[in-house]
Amino acid sequence: MSDAPSHAPEKSILPSWVKGPQDFIGGIALMAIAAFALWASSDLQGMHGFSFGAGTAPRMFGILLLALGAAVTVVGVLTEGPRLAVYAWRGPLFVSLAILCFALCIRPMGMVFSAMASFLIAALGTAETQWKETIIVGACLTAFCALLFPYALGLPLQMWPTFLIR
Amino acid sequence: MGDLFSNLGLGFSTVFQFVQWAPPFLGGLSIPIPINILLCLIGALVGTLVGVLPGIGTIATVAMLLPITFGLPPVGALIMLAGIYYGAQYGGSTTSILVNIPGEAGSVVTALDGFQMAKQGRAGPALAIAAIGSFFAGCVATVLIAVLGAPLTKLALAFGPAEYFSLMVLGLIFAVVLAKGSVLKAIAMIVFGLLLSMVGSDIETGASRMSFNIPELADGLGFATVAMGLFGFAEIIRNLDAGGEEDRDLVQQKVTGLMPTKKDLKDSAPAILRGTVLGSILGILPGGGAVIASFAAYTLEKKLSKHPQRFGRGAIEGVAAPESANNAAAQTSFIPLLTLGIPPNAVMALMVGAMTIHGIVPGPQVMQKQPELVWGMIASMWIGNLMLLVINLPLVGIWVRLLRVPYRLMFPSIVVFCSIGIYSVNNAPMDVVLAGVFGLLGYWLIKHDFEPAPLLLGMVLGPLMEENLRRALLISRGDATVFFTRPLSASLMAISAFLLVLALLPALRKKRDEVFVESES
Numbered sequence: 001m002s003d004a005p006s007h008a009p010e011k012s013i014l015p016s017w018v019k020g021p022q023d024f025i026g027g028i029a030l031m032a033i034a035a036f037a038l039w040a041s042s043d044l045q046g047m048h049g050f051s052f053g054a055g056t057a058p059r060m061f062g063i064l065l066l067a068l069g070a071a072v073t074v075v076g077v078l079t080e081g082p083r084l085a086v087y088a089w090r091g092p093l094f095v096s097l098a099i100l101c102f103a104l105c106i107r108p109m110g111m112v113f114s115a116m117a118s119f120l121i122a123a124l125g126t127a128e129t130q131w132k133e134t135i136i137v138g139a140c141l142t143a144f145c146a147l148l149f150p151y152a153l154g155l156p157l158q159m160w161p162t163f164l165i166r
Numbered sequence: 167m168g169d170l171f172s173n174l175g176l177g178f179s180t181v182f183q184f185v186q187w188a189p190p191f192l193g194g195l196s197i198p199i200p201i202n203i204l205l206c207l208i209g210a211l212v213g214t215l216v217g218v219l220p221g222i223g224t225i226a227t228v229a230m231l232l233p234i235t236f237g238l239p240p241v242g243a244l245i246m247l248a249g250i251y252y253g254a255q256y257g258g259s260t261t262s263i264l265v266n267i268p269g270e271a272g273s274v275v276t277a278l279d280g281f282q283m284a285k286q287g288r289a290g291p292a293l294a295i296a297a298i299g300s301f302f303a304g305c306v307a308t309v310l311i312a313v314l315g316a317p318l319t320k321l322a323l324a325f326g327p328a329e330y331f332s333l334m335v336l337g338l339i340f341a342v343v344l345a346k347g348s349v350l351k352a353i354a355m356i357v358f359g360l361l362l363s364m365v366g367s368d369i370e371t372g373a374s375r376m377s378f379n380i381p382e383l384a385d386g387l388g389f390a391t392v393a394m395g396l397f398g399f400a401e402i403i404r405n406l407d408a409g410g411e412e413d414r415d416l417v418q419q420k421v422t423g424l425m426p427t428k429k430d431l432k433d434s435a436p437a438i439l440r441g442t443v444l445g446s447i448l449g450i451l452p453g454g455g456a457v458i459a460s461f462a463a464y465t466l467e468k469k470l471s472k473h474p475q476r477f478g479r480g481a482i483e484g485v486a487a488p489e490s491a492n493n494a495a496a497q498t499s500f501i502p503l504l505t506l507g508i509p510p511n512a513v514m515a516l517m518v519g520a521m522t523i524h525g526i527v528p529g530p531q532v533m534q535k536q537p538e539l540v541w542g543m544i545a546s547m548w549i550g551n552l553m554l555l556v557i558n559l560p561l562v563g564i565w566v567r568l569l570r571v572p573y574r575l576m577f578p579s580i581v582v583f584c585s586i587g588i589y590s591v592n593n594a595p596m597d598v599v600l601a602g603v604f605g606l607l608g609y610w611l612i613k614h615d616f617e618p619a620p621l622l623l624g625m626v627l628g629p630l631m632e633e634n635l636r637r638a639l640l641i642s643r644g645d646a647t648v649f650f651t652r653p654l655s656a657s658l659m660a661i662s663a664f665l666l667v668l669a670l671l672p673a674l675r676k677k678r679d680e681v682f683v684e685s686e687s
Binding site: 022023025026029030033034037040041044045051052053054055057058061062064065068069071072075082084085087088090091092095096098099100102103104106107111114115118119120122123125126128129130133134137138141142145148149153155156157 | 351364581606
């Protein structure tokens with residue numbers, strides 16, 4: 001997303017010597033991920049003799065990523081680059097909630113309920129949602145999936161809540 | 167030559183295989199159905215259907231539809247996936263011509279002239295030329311795969327672990343050089359992918375790595391999970407904050423008169439030919455693929471044309487060349503996958519994921535042990551292209567109507583469909599959560615201008631690279647120079663180094679950016 005926002009320059013929280021905030025933050029985050037991976041694989045066995053231990057390759061890639069992250073950060077400091085993109089909160093929040101809801105509901109409540117519920121939660125992700133059509137489309141999609149996955153594709157999925165089946 | 171025909175014969179007989187189907191409601195009566203052709207047809211149809219939806223690219227389409235092929239036998243599943251892939255690609259060009267929203271990077275250039283043609287009321291010929299060009303390119307590429315397949319496999323069998331490792335390095339470097347955007351960031355993404363592939367149990371020692379005692383992580387991060395998160399969910403979230411509705415100025419006129427005129431055909435024939443050649447070459451290169459092929463083909467046409475100013479104003483060559491190149495590259499990129507077992511791009515990486523789920527380890531052995539799988543797939547490519555031509559032209563009206571589906575209804579449907587798909591792979595709710603996490607990660611990556619495709623490629627190649635590196639070093643008794651002393655490996659490494667240096671040189675970087683710049687102007 002390279003299209004820079006056209007409105008007035010916002011005040012950056014980053015110091016002024018950072019010329020490309022997008023790369024700067026991106027590089028730091030990569031370094032953090034690499035450091036975390038190095039920590040997580042620190043208890044694994046390293047080289048013994050000629051042969052690799054379980055930890056050799058993860059450590060190799062971790063160190064490589066650390067170096068690359070540092071390079072991206074340096075590029076972010078030295079070269080003019082795009083500012084931080086503006087994050088929307090509504091879309092990511094409700095889509096994540098919908099996914100989470102599905103994951104939590106699918107075992108106890110079955111597919112029909114979970115699909116409908118997460119459809120409605122995901123629909124909250126945009127202000128354009130009109131509830132009447134959303135509910136109709138959600139119901140149709142749920143019915144379609146209830147036919148497609150178990151019957152047409154032969155994937156065993158539980159349809160209804162466990163307490164109803166028992 | 168005789169080999170070639172017997173191989174292709176095997177392929178076509180696999181594709182035309184009939185299965186006796188005896189549904190209970192017919193009372194014991196069985197009907198023969200051509201199962202593989204049917205799967206190819208369904209794949210192409212469904213692929214187009216999803217690929218047409220604006221904002222959903224080829225990779226996302228293939229990732230999303232991956233679970234529906236899991237219940238099938240391996241040959242059928244791969245044929246269907248291949249069908250989905252072409253369908254998605256064709257769907258992407260339809261959207262770029264009709265709505266000016268390229269569904270995927272590969273059809274960005276098609277939108278330049280295609281949409282202009284549509285505005286002039288010539289959407290029909292544009293779509294027809296795209297289909298005809300793709301079909302022609304597909305035919306050529308299919309023959310090319312069949313011709314190159316066997317000899318390359320023989321070459322691959324001579325490869326030792328050191329050569330394999332060097333070849334993978336070369337592939338990854340190619341992927342970086344031919345990709346859009348910063349070289350450094352693309353390399354960082356590949357290494358990130360390699361690191362992610364380390365999660366799970368170590369193949370040799372069985373030690374659990376970075377799995378934090380989460381049972382779902384013990385087998386490693388599911389490939390389908392990561393792909394759906396990074397491409398499916400992330401794209402949805404990204405599209406949401408772009409405001410799905412604002413930039414959809416759909417061509418409102420009815421699409422009439424599909425047939426291109428004689429002049430159209432005459433103008434586009436050489437463009438199709440050049441596009442096919444260029445695309446076929448770029449597709450075979452590891453790391454190459456549809457995106458660079460269509461950009462390069464468009465640039466070439468513009469350079470060769472006597473009236474370059476026509477480009478961007480509805481020149482039919484501007485549709486014909488990139489579309490042919492696109493499709494040729496999409497198919498020839500199967501060559502490294504089928505012969506060497508190395509996926510050259512993200513879509514092929516998804517194919518590897520699908521193969522692994524069916525218990526097939528891609529590589530030269532597959533062609534020898536399961537020839538009906540490989541040749542069946544190759545033959546199905548040709549059939550798939552024919553089907554696209556036959557299905558899509560009459561169905562354009564339906565695709566246009568699909569484009570009118572508002573995003574506010576589309577995205578919750580995709581969220582639900584993806585969730586069910588991921589859950590159905592292992593019946594594990596944790597996988598759905600992980601895909602959500604990767605969706606957020608993908609959103610963050612997009613916001614910071616990191617490309618998710620190299621990450622996926624790194625993730626697939628990770629275990630292969632580790633295994634070959636280990637073996638090579640074990641055989642050479644710990645001597646790391648083995649990669650530079652064995653002639654084949656050394657030359658592969660030398661090419662990699664050379665390419666990387668070239669990519670970092672400012673002069674060439676400018677040239678490379680020039681090829682991609684068309685999309686912005």
